[in-house]
Amino acid sequence: MRTLDVSTLVEDIAQMCIEMNYYVDDQLLGALKKAARDETSALGRNILGQIIENDEIAARKHVPMCQDTGIVVVYAALGEDLQVRGNLDEAINEGIRQGYQQGYLRKSVVRHPLDRVNTKDNTPAVIHYQRVLGDQLKLTIAAKGAGSENQSQLRMLKPSEGYEGVKQMVLDTIRSAGGNPCPPIIVGVGIGGSFEKCALISKEALMRPLDDVSEDEISAQLERELLKEINELNVGPMGFGGKTTALAVKVNTYPCHIASLPVAVNIQCHASRHMTKIF
């Protein structure tokens, strides 16, 4: 049994918070550049050019690429043979507190959804735990901005609506989101499970590498078809038309009840910020 003292994590978590907000992911930057070359709308190309330039400025000047540095969502996968010493929740929140302070990141969390008083340190994070095999801790940390999160949707479809019903639901969500989530976007789709499970896996889908293709055949087909059809909606960069609406679509599924077909669409803006580290 390996033991891990949570106090050793704090500094790394702080650093992850800063880095994910300053430095754009290489794959994502590559996808943006490709989109800028392929975009047919002149205004769309101009917008994509501004986004690329922005991400390069942020990296060079070590400043956040977007002022909305998000609420932090954490996936903690804990190995069964790992003994954690100390309070992991507190260590994660302490790392965030330090990172958001030291990195000059915006504090965007309120203590209660209705009294709206800012906690002033961007805590608490939304933390999801998973038990996995092994003796390691895998931490995935994401900064989720509200502009795209607010356009996300969940619906309980009838099983008879099937494959086409799921596609329709996703396309409707993207169309009605329009320019609000700062397109180009990345689309996370969760299908199956229960009401809460499909939301959870739709966000997990967003943590997959940009070029990752689902191993499940049906999901892989759905990812391909949806990406094409979303980009035919003519939402375009910032909602002004064009063929670059989504850079990627990721579909995650889970078994579900015979009478259910839950679908969740979690939208991620082009400022996709997440990092994974193994301890």
Place this chain on the structure above:
Amino acid sequence: MKLNLPLTKEKVRQLKAGELVHLTGTIYTARDAAHKRLVEWIEAEKKLPFELKDSVIYYVGPSPAKPGDIIGSAGPTTSSRMDKYSPLLLDLGSTGMIGKGGRSETVIRSMKRNHAVYFAAVGGAAALLAQQIKSCEVIGFEDLGTEAIHRLEVEDFPVIVAIDHQGTSLFTT
């Protein structure tokens, strides 16, 4: 094209949806909480932190400035959350809004009636936009932190005419 502020109604009437505009001059920041309070103060007939006539309001909550910097990253936030408050501000003389995403029919009607314009800045281009901000000062509602009202002096600040004073909109969905 280049456009110097303040934004008079004559200038608004020359702007057409789809144009790329570089703004130079003074703009004011306000987002959800500041809008709510502006409207409350108007109803209570209190003096506002800035003059609404010919003003441009930027929907932004910047990230903190690093030492030596004028402002942190400062891109637009979603405008539809301000839809409830905008018509009153336009009725009282404000002529321009900067944000991202579409606007409600009520706001567009008010823009046509008042001859106002809605600009979009590129959402998420916050580090790039911050470079065009040459000074930044909190002038009201300081307790709101990032949501306080800041007076910004901008130079060649890039925006797009998203909805013009005739109600012509660039949004496709």
